[in-house]
Amino acid sequence: AQTVTQSQPEMSVQEAETVTLSCTYDTSESDYYLFWYKQPPSRQMILVIRQEAYKQQNATENRFSVNFQKAAKSFSLKISDSQLGDAAMYFCAYRSFPQGAQKLVFGQGTRLTINP
């Protein structure tokens, strides 16, 4: 079974600075997808960024980028120019390639605080 580990229960960063959230995972599959979701106090999970394991290029979405290290099974999220609205719980998640189970496997989450 796949597992996802987020070793940082809480992180904080000054507004406008850069922060990196860590995620590692364990799988025997060669093809899969990785995601970062954001959960603000409203509880609604919002997709931040996705990465296909077969792509070597790291995904980027505006101020959000990932550092995907397939051999190390590491998938960190970098948030640049942090904004107050980035404060939330961040979850790393894994999903198998289409032939496998389509459920998301989540890490325990990292609570990100932005200091003004």
Add this chain to the structure above:
Amino acid sequence: GAGVSQSPSNKVTEKGKDVELRCDPISGHTALYWYRQSLGQGLEFLIYFQGNSAPDKSGLPSDRFSAERTGGSVSTLTIQRTQQEDSAVYLCASSLRGGGSTDTQYFGPGTRLTVL
């Protein structure tokens, strides 16, 4: 269009009572997922519906939990004889196809269940 909606937003019940939680997916989405978010267990998969296929019930924690999806749209998660450990936020998600590199799970705001 409208996102995934869930009702009720909050539910308080007494131990031993049955509860029903409702999920309205995004129109046209063929896949629907239920997850549970609790303090002790994090975010865990419960059940997955894809079109007319038999649902993947591998995440249901006990036979007190069941779910159905009527007409390929609305889904109801039923918990019978509720226990205090069932207290959690129950999240529903839907996706267009239930697989593929660009298939994204969109989440509802969840139902917070409290069992007294």
